[in-house]
Amino acid sequence: MTNKVYKNKRLLKALNTFRNESGLPDVVVKKRKCLKCDKTFTSLGIFNRLCESCTRNNKNEDTAEFYAVGKN
Numbered sequence: 001m002t003n004k005v006y007k008n009k010r011l012l013k014a015l016n017t018f019r020n021e022s023g024l025p026d027v028v029v030k031k032r033k034c035l036k037c038d039k040t041f042t043s044l045g046i047f048n049r050l051c052e053s054c055t056r057n058n059k060n061e062d063t064a065e066f067y068a069v070g071k072n
Ligand SMILES: [Zn+2]
Pocket: 034, 035, 036, 037, 038, 039, 050, 051, 052, 053, 054, 055
C-alpha cells in the first residue's frame, strides 16, 4: 500500500463518499510537517501528524491500525 490512492482525485472522492456514509471524517490530503522528525510529508487529515516512517515506528507491531485511523 502506498499513498497513490490519495493523489487520485476520483479515488479520493469515492473514498470520502464511503467514509461519510460510515460516519467518518473526510480524508484531506495536505503537506504537513511531521511532529516527530520535522520532515514534510503528505498528510491524510488532522489525525495524521506523523510521517510514514514515524507512523511505522510508532505502530510497527500493528500496521493494520494505520488504515483504521479515525474510527475510534
Ligand atoms: Zn517523522
